Amino acid sequence: MTAAIEVRAVEKRFGNVGIIRDLNLSIAQGERHAIIGPNGAGKSTTFNLISGHIKPTSGEVRLNxxxxxxxxxxxxxxRGLSRSFQVTNVFARMTVWENVRCAVLWATGHRYAFWKNVDSLPEVRERTARILEDIHLTHRRDVPAGLLTYAEQRxxxxxxxxxxGATVVMLDExxxxxxxxxxERAVSLIRRLTEGRTLVIVEHDMSVVFGLADRISVxxxxxIIASGTPEEIRRDPKVREAYLGEEAH
Amino acid sequence: MTTATTSVSGPAANAAGENLRFYGVWLAGMVVLIVLPLVFSSGGSLTSFSLIGIAIVFALSYNILLGQTGLLSFGHAVHYGLGGFTACHVMNAIVSHGWPIPLPFIPLFGGLGGLGFAILVGWLMTKRAGTVFAMISLGIGELVASSSLILRSVFGGEAGITTDRTALPRMFGWTFGPQIQVYYLIAFWLVVSAIAMYALTRTPLGRISNAVRDNPERVQFIGYDPHVVRYLAYCFAGFFAGIAGGLAAISFEIANSAYLGAIQSGLVLFATFIGGTAYFFGPILGAILVTYLQLGLTSVTSVWQLYFGIIFIGIVMFSPGGIAGLVMMHRPLLRAGTLWTVIPSYLVAIVPTVALGCGVILVIETIARHSGGEANAINLFGIAFNPKSPATWIAAAVLVAGGSVIARLTWRRVGEAWDRAATVARDRGYLA
Structure with missing residues (x-):
C-alpha cells in the first residue's frame, strides 16, 4: 500500500539558514502520527512544507x-489533505454555521457557483449540521466565530x-x-473524528502524544532523529538525550 | 433585508415569520420607489431621486468589493465611467444604425462595459488583496482617467460623448423625455440590481467571498483559490458599477472624464463607508445621505467639501460600522426591551453635541468668509450671525469649548447606560 504521506530528502533554507535538512518521513494510511521535538525544531515548518504553505528548497512530498x-x-x-493551524484561524466575522458550511462547499462540488442559493442545498445543510453535531457546537451555530471561547474556537x-472530507488530516498543536x-475533551474529539483517516499531529503535551499516536517522529x-511506536520512542537513547530527557524528569 | 453575514434557517414557524418580514422590507422599498415621485413631484426632487437611485446602485456594487470581499478600491469609478461611455456609444450606434433596441435595455450595455474592463484588468489586480490591491486600483484609476483625455475618438476629450435618449426606439410609448419616465427607468434598474446583488451574497461564491475577506489564508485550506474568488467578485462589482454608469449616461445624456476620475471613486468609497459595509443596506443609507448632502450643502455653503471631510472623520472615529452599524447596534437592546433605558441619556447628550456642531459650523463659516473676502451673514437655524462681529467669534468659541466639555461628560453617561442595557440584553440571550 502506498504511504499516505511520503517526505523524501526535503530541505528548506531561508537565505543561508537551513531550517529543515534531509527530512525523510513516511506515514501509512490510517496511521495516527505525531511529530514532536523541542521548540524551534521545525515542526510547524514541516507542517507548512507538507500542506503547501511554503515550498521546499529541494526534495519532494508525496500524497497517496x-x-x-x-x-x-x-x-x-x-487532493484530500486538510490542516489546522497553531494560532486559531477561523472566519471571525462569520457564524459558526457559516464557518463549517464554507468548508463543506468545495467538497460538495459547488465551487464558485453564483447561480445557486447557498441556503437551499440539502446535502450542504445536512453535512454542516452533522459536523456541528460532531464538534458539539450546534447550540452555538448562530454565534460569530470571533465571539466563541478559546476552546470552542479550537x-x-x-x-x-x-x-x-479529507483523508489526511494535519493538526498543529x-x-x-x-x-x-x-x-481531554479535545483528544476524544480528535480520536473520534479522525477514525478511518490518516492523522498527523504536532503537539507539546506528551500525554496527548502518547495517548493518541500509533507512531511518533522526533x-x-x-x-528526524527517530521514528517509531511510542514504546520505541520512549526507549530510544537519542530521543531521551535530545528531547525527553529535558522534559520527563 | 437581513444582515449580509447571518442567514440560517431556524425552526419552521420562525422561518416563516422571518420570510414574511424579509419580503415585506423589499416590497415596502418598491412601494416607496413607486410612490415617491407622486408625493414630491417637482422637477428638482425628481432629479434628486434619480441621482440617489444611481448612487445606490453604484455604492452597492462597491460594497461587493469592500464589505463582502474585503477589497479596498480607490478606482471603482473606472467601471462606472466606462459603463457610462459604453452606454453613450451604444445609444448613438442604435440611433445611427436604426437598431430596434429601446432605451430600457441600455443600462445592460453599461454593465457589460464595466464588466469587460473588469475581466481585462481584474485578474492582475486581484492577485493580492490589501495595500497592493488598493495601490493598483489607484494606479488603474489614474491611468484610465488620463487616457480619457488622450483618446479623443473614444472618450471625446474634455467635452465627453453626448447622446440623445429620446432618439431611441420607444417602449410602451414612453419617450423618456420627461424626468419622471427616467426616474422610473432608474427605479426599475435599482430594484433589479439590488435584488441581484443581494442574491449574490447568498450564493456559494458570496459566502466564500466573506471567508476570503475574513481569512484568505484559511480559505486555501478548504479548497478555494482566494485569487479566483477576488477576481469573480471584482467582475461582479465592475458589472453593477457599469449599470450605474449606464443609468447616469441616460440621465445626463453625456459621459465625460469626470465619471471615471478619482473624485467619483472617492465619493463611492465615502458613501459606502458612511452607510456601513457590514450590512447589505448600509451602502443604500450612505448613498442616500451623501447624495442628499452633496445636493443640499452646495446650495447652503461654499465649503461643503470640508463638511464632508468632517462627517467622514467623525464616522471613522466614532462609528466605524457606519450608520448601519449604529442602527443595528440597537437591535439586541430593542429585542430585549432595554432600549428605553438608554434613550434619556441620548436626549441629554444630544443638546451639547448639537451646540458643539453649531460652534464648529460658526468657526468654519467665519474663517471661510474671512479668507474669501465675503461679508454676508451666517444663517444658522434662522439666526443671522455677522461674521465680522466679535460677538459671533465669542459665541463660536463658547459653543465649541463648552459643547465639547459637556458632550464628553454626557456621552460617558450614555456609555454607562449602554453597558448596563447591553449586559441585561446579553443575559436575556440577545447577542450583538
Missing amino acids: GDVISGLQPFEINR ELEIGITIAG PTAGMSHAET LVYGH
Whole structure:
C-alpha cells in the first residue's frame, strides 16, 4: 500500500539558514502520527512544507503516491489533505454555521457557483449540521466565530479541518493553551473524528502524544532523529538525550 | 433585508415569520420607489431621486468589493465611467444604425462595459488583496482617467460623448423625455440590481467571498483559490458599477472624464463607508445621505467639501460600522426591551453635541468668509450671525469649548447606560 504521506530528502533554507535538512518521513494510511521535538525544531515548518504553505528548497512530498510539493495549498487540499493551524484561524466575522458550511462547499462540488442559493442545498445543510453535531457546537451555530471561547474556537478549527472530507488530516498543536479538562475533551474529539483517516499531529503535551499516536517522529534541528511506536520512542537513547530527557524528569 | 453575514434557517414557524418580514422590507422599498415621485413631484426632487437611485446602485456594487470581499478600491469609478461611455456609444450606434433596441435595455450595455474592463484588468489586480490591491486600483484609476483625455475618438476629450435618449426606439410609448419616465427607468434598474446583488451574497461564491475577506489564508485550506474568488467578485462589482454608469449616461445624456476620475471613486468609497459595509443596506443609507448632502450643502455653503471631510472623520472615529452599524447596534437592546433605558441619556447628550456642531459650523463659516473676502451673514437655524462681529467669534468659541466639555461628560453617561442595557440584553440571550 502506498504511504499516505511520503517526505523524501526535503530541505528548506531561508537565505543561508537551513531550517529543515534531509527530512525523510513516511506515514501509512490510517496511521495516527505525531511529530514532536523541542521548540524551534521545525515542526510547524514541516507542517507548512507538507500542506503547501511554503515550498521546499529541494526534495519532494508525496500524497497517496502523487507528488504534491510545488502545488498551491488549495490544490493540495482538493487532493484530500486538510490542516489546522497553531494560532486559531477561523472566519471571525462569520457564524459558526457559516464557518463549517464554507468548508463543506468545495467538497460538495459547488465551487464558485453564483447561480445557486447557498441556503437551499440539502446535502450542504445536512453535512454542516452533522459536523456541528460532531464538534458539539450546534447550540452555538448562530454565534460569530470571533465571539466563541478559546476552546470552542479550537473545536471549530478542527471541525473546519475535517469538514471537506479529507483523508489526511494535519493538526498543529490542537490542544495548545487548553485546560486539562478541555484537553481531554479535545483528544476524544480528535480520536473520534479522525477514525478511518490518516492523522498527523504536532503537539507539546506528551500525554496527548502518547495517548493518541500509533507512531511518533522526533524532530531536532530540522532533522528526524527517530521514528517509531511510542514504546520505541520512549526507549530510544537519542530521543531521551535530545528531547525527553529535558522534559520527563 | 437581513444582515449580509447571518442567514440560517431556524425552526419552521420562525422561518416563516422571518420570510414574511424579509419580503415585506423589499416590497415596502418598491412601494416607496413607486410612490415617491407622486408625493414630491417637482422637477428638482425628481432629479434628486434619480441621482440617489444611481448612487445606490453604484455604492452597492462597491460594497461587493469592500464589505463582502474585503477589497479596498480607490478606482471603482473606472467601471462606472466606462459603463457610462459604453452606454453613450451604444445609444448613438442604435440611433445611427436604426437598431430596434429601446432605451430600457441600455443600462445592460453599461454593465457589460464595466464588466469587460473588469475581466481585462481584474485578474492582475486581484492577485493580492490589501495595500497592493488598493495601490493598483489607484494606479488603474489614474491611468484610465488620463487616457480619457488622450483618446479623443473614444472618450471625446474634455467635452465627453453626448447622446440623445429620446432618439431611441420607444417602449410602451414612453419617450423618456420627461424626468419622471427616467426616474422610473432608474427605479426599475435599482430594484433589479439590488435584488441581484443581494442574491449574490447568498450564493456559494458570496459566502466564500466573506471567508476570503475574513481569512484568505484559511480559505486555501478548504479548497478555494482566494485569487479566483477576488477576481469573480471584482467582475461582479465592475458589472453593477457599469449599470450605474449606464443609468447616469441616460440621465445626463453625456459621459465625460469626470465619471471615471478619482473624485467619483472617492465619493463611492465615502458613501459606502458612511452607510456601513457590514450590512447589505448600509451602502443604500450612505448613498442616500451623501447624495442628499452633496445636493443640499452646495446650495447652503461654499465649503461643503470640508463638511464632508468632517462627517467622514467623525464616522471613522466614532462609528466605524457606519450608520448601519449604529442602527443595528440597537437591535439586541430593542429585542430585549432595554432600549428605553438608554434613550434619556441620548436626549441629554444630544443638546451639547448639537451646540458643539453649531460652534464648529460658526468657526468654519467665519474663517471661510474671512479668507474669501465675503461679508454676508451666517444663517444658522434662522439666526443671522455677522461674521465680522466679535460677538459671533465669542459665541463660536463658547459653543465649541463648552459643547465639547459637556458632550464628553454626557456621552460617558450614555456609555454607562449602554453597558448596563447591553449586559441585561446579553443575559436575556440577545447577542450583538
